[in-house]
Amino acid sequence: MKPADRTELFRRLAELNPRPETELEYRTPFELLVAVILSAQATDVGVNKATRRLFPVANTPQAMLDLGEEGLRRHIATIGLFNAKAKNIIATSRLLLERHGGEVPSDRDALEALPGVGRKTANVVLNVAFGEPTIAVDTHIFRVANRTGLARGKNVDEVERKLLRNVPATYRKDAHHWLILHGRYVCTARRPRCPDCVIADLCAWPDKTRGD
Known part of the structure; x- marks a missing residue:
């Protein structure tokens, strides 16, 4: 994808959603961290249902320890891999x-040293809680980046590196949200909504769906 097309892609996504936000419900960096850990191989909707029960009981590290592992399991038993x-x-x-x-650290190395926190989780926390221009590549972003030609790669690390290089600096802070929401609701896995896509003419994917 040409640099001018990349800029236009994000200009359109930004015009459609000027202030994109995570769909995970949280009020503090710790709540966000817990929600993101819970979101691995789970939907945001499912995580939010669980945290609405959990956070009124335990939304600080000390309260979580006081709740204990068994008590925590009871609150998140509806989520995959809850043990x-x-x-x-x-x-x-x-x-x-x-x-x-x-406190939740704002340093990548310190975040990734925490149990259950990998690079993707750290990227989300750094971006959402601390405003860092990071891009967490999940299955939705991986699909959108490869389909459109925005940042093709064989694995999430390669796609992340290319996105950080290819996304115009002006849009880098919110790029994670625009791409994940686009993948979740428009550029879906099985039958993408290409006729409704605002960036379809910029997209390099050859198998676009039709409206009929």
Whole structure:
């Protein structure tokens, strides 16, 4: 995709949604961190249902430790991989208290040292909680980047590197949200809504769907 087309792509997405936000519900960096850990292989809708029950009971590292792993499991049992996620969230809460005064760090290395926090989770927290121009590549963004030609790659790390290089600086901070929402609601996996897509003419994908 040509640089001018990349700029136009994001100009249109920004015009459609000037202030994109994560669909995960949270009020603090810790709530966001927990929600993102829970969101692995789960929908935002499912995570929000669980955290609406969980956060009124435990929304700080100390409260989470007080709740305990068994208590946490009961609150998140509707979410996939809840046993492993409960273990990681309790361990992460303990490390936040021991190493960071109970605060979520804004440093990538410190974030990725927390149990259950990989590069994608760290990118989301850095972007959403701290305003860093990072791009967390999930399945939706991976699909959109490859289909459109915006940033083709064989794995998420390659796509992330290319996106950070290809996305115009003006749009980099919100690019993660625009791309994930576009992949979630328009450029879907099985039958993308190409006739309704505002960037269809810029997209290099040869198998566009038709409206009939």
